[in-house]
Amino acid sequence: MKPRSLMFTLFGDYVQYYGGEIWIGSLIKLMGEFGISESSVRGATLRMVQQELFQVRKMGLNSYYRLTDKGKRRIEDGVKKVYTITPHKWDGYWRILTYSMPEEKRELRNQVRKELVWTGFGMISNSTWVSPNPLERQTLEMIKTYQLEAYTMLFSASTVMSHSDSEVVKRGWDFEAIANEYVPFIQKYREKFAELQARIWDNSLTDRDCFIERTELVHEYRKFLFLDPLFPSELLPGDWTGNTARELFRSVHQIVSVGAVRYFESVIEQAPGHEVVGDREHAINPFVEM
Structure with a gap:
């Protein structure tokens, strides 16, 4: 790591x-x-x-x-993506971001591209990025953070006149490649799930073990946030492997969460005079419905 x-x-x-x-x-x-x-x-x-x-x-x-x-901002967006339980329903709108930056802003342009991929946008043509997700707040915050007001325009549209919605998706994302990336994760954590269940039965799973397993699980799952735009269900392929991976992630997470949080609580030390009562309930179960 x-x-x-x-x-x-x-x-x-x-x-x-x-x-x-x-x-x-x-x-x-x-x-x-x-x-x-x-x-x-x-x-x-x-x-x-x-x-x-x-x-x-x-x-x-x-x-x-x-x-x-x-x-x-980075943490909140990432946590929301990791712990969303089910795909959200599409409101029918595409969010469209266009930009034009001078060559001397090349480094900034590359950084913006990384941010857009992380946020869930796909590039459908040069300097034109789209997403069906409600990303207005995050995108406007990004524009403000990087002072891009002079270089960008953000639109929304309910109809694409020249292409179908599925064709827009194909232009911006390679879902077959993303599905293949999920396969090793699914294989690994199916085996890990059975192993952890057995260790619970024989009382060999310590709080420290739980902390390591949960942290590694989240760390590995987080990488998909740079690949999978977490589309609404209407735009996902049938039998989407991302759904299988998400369900498996949640199942393994539930096994180790209580012990992981206990171990964290045993290690963390607050500053003198700054005692904090932790929100253990949400630390153990941070999953949210969309």
């Missing part, structure tokens, strides 16, 4: 439910469970501060980290 990516997983899955702040010592211990060294953790947190994703609060010799508004 890369330190930065693991930090996003830990903040989205645990820290946000316990005051949103964590002592660097607790973070070092938690990330050490995945073979990440103390120096790597400290280096990654420094870079996150420099990139304005983390802010640090010093108390004596101790450092406590929390997400900035920019970091929170």
Whole structure:
């Protein structure tokens, strides 16, 4: 696991439910469970501060980290995608973003493309991106964050005159390739589900084991957020493997969640005078209906 990516997983899955702040010592211990060294953790947190994703609060010799508004936006969008139970119903509208940036803005243009893919847009022609998902808020926030008002236009339309909805989907996304990416995950976690059930029966599944299993599960599932746009059911292929993967993800998650949260609670230390009562219920079961 890369330190930065693991930090996003830990903040989205645990820290946000316990005051949103964590002592660097607790973070070092938690990330050490995945073979990440103390120096790597400290280096990654420094870079996150420099990139304005983390802010640090010093108390004596101790450092406590929390997400900035920019970091929170990434976490909130990611958590919502990971823990959505069922595909949402399509409202019939396409969201259409166009942009035109000068060549000296090439790096910014590449960053915007990454953000659009992460958000769930697909490119149907040069500098024209679409999505059937209700992404107006996230897109407008992205435009504001990167100061793109002079370079972008955001539309919505209920009718595409020249192409059918299915043809638009084919232009912007390769669902066959996405389905193939899900196959190894499904195979692995079908076996893992049976293994974890057996370990519950023989009492060999510790809280630490649960923390490692849940964190690795979420970490692996998160990669699909960069591939699968999480379309409404009306636009998905029949027998969509993404639905199978989501159901399996939820089943495995439910087995290990209670123990994982208990282990996290045993490690995290709050700043003196900043005691926080964690939202254990939502930490254990963060799933939401669309």
